[in-house]
Amino acid sequence: MELHWADWMAAEALGTRGTLHRVATGITPSGPIHLGNIREVMTADLVYRSLQSKNIDPDLIYIADSFDPLRKVYPFLPESYRQYIGKPLAHIPDPQGCCDNYAEHFLQPFLCALEELGIKPRVLRADRLYKEGAYTNVITEAMSCREKISSLLSEVSGREMPLNWSPLNALCRQCGRLSGSAITGFRPEQHQVDYICDCGYEGTADYSIGEAKLVWRVDWPARWKALNITMEPFGKDHAAPGGSYDTGVRISREVFGYEPPFPMVYEWIYLKGQGAMSSSTGVAVSIEDLLELIPPQVVRYLIARARPEKHIEFDPGQALINLLEEYDKLERIHFGEEPADEASAAQAGRLYSLSQPDGEGEARQMRIPFRHMVVSAQIARGSFGRLKEVLSRSGYEQALQDEERTRREMEYALVWLDKYAPPAFIFEVREKLPKEAGLLSAAQRRALLQVAERLEGYNPDAKELESMLYTVAGESGLKSTQLFQAIYTVILGQKSGPRAAPFILSLERDFIVKRLRQAAATEEEKA
Ligand SMILES: [Zn+2]
């Protein structure tokens, strides 16, 4: 059997780095955290779970880069936030005013999402790590070797480094910004640096209490050593030749004497038709929005099924149905309800278990196919009481044993219909016979009457009903599509709709019989 990529990576890391593992993941909470960011955390979580399954006792940490400075006024920020550019995210007010600071505002919903996804890292905040002194020793080392780091950076990245370059930015006591200061003195025994800020202020910062921060390219390898990180996923931008992983590796080995973590490079998640997800461009589906649309196990599945180096295209439109159907199929194979050879069954089983938030998965329960739920929820006009009737009529009464879950599935369908569904999936059962019924031909009206008569006192399943519709169409000298169009016209006022047989079964029998008879009795409009 071909190993799942997470199991392969875990085995590789065990072979090269020994058995003590701390898997790290980090995201800057500078904006809404989206599906693309989730790939980072999921990659770490999947490998972490794989290590656990090998009886290793790994650690999973998530570092919120809350000490990073605000880089620009993002599209979702008011213009007044220009004054905060350069200040650490943890020192900037929450744009909505609800949380302690800017970083927490974007962090909190993300942490809730992680919980729903069953990802349970130890959460660390970079601003606190700096304030608590976790970086003190590595900062001293970096400052002591600043010329060496400068020449490494210039050699590996090809960047021209300024003459008095420093790996450290002081947090200016006057303007509160991290960027814009030049370091003019360094006293390692007191953990102090002197600086001149471009706001004009000259002062001294104590870097053991969070009054300074390493620049990104040094911060990253410093963190590996300070936090003992052995495995870490990162986006392909950092993996480019001469990029921050390359420089990090050299700095880690040659300055900090620390073996860099086992790299797990991942590709972007693209939003269909819009490009790579990014919160700074606004092309993104936030993780909160996503979890209102699909269950957490499908989010996990979407990421777990693709090797990290493959790009993922997420299409919340019509293709969402395929994604959900593929997941349903995986579930059927896992539960032995769909034949598969031994190897693919084993692979499906592994993928299924990695997709479960709790790692185990629920006992097999009847799930309503999303496509059917989309139809049913519209017939029920969003009412759960009516939905239960629709589901009973259409042969899904078993699903009502778990009302909680069925209600959630209805909510997913309603969100999809409201925000993402293509127009072809949206319909409304008309309370009265639509005027379009007047356009039906005499043959179509005769066929509708036939269907009505045969439906009375007859309880077909979807298959039987479908073959009955074909028979009636044939006997009335119609193509089947002409009969289906007639049915949609008299119920929905449009020529197309969901698959006819299950749709008819989902409607109240009295209603449909009455409606077909009424339509059959109308006069053909003389055009
Ligand atoms: Zn808030």
Ligand SMILES: [Zn+2]
């Ligand atoms: Zn300043």
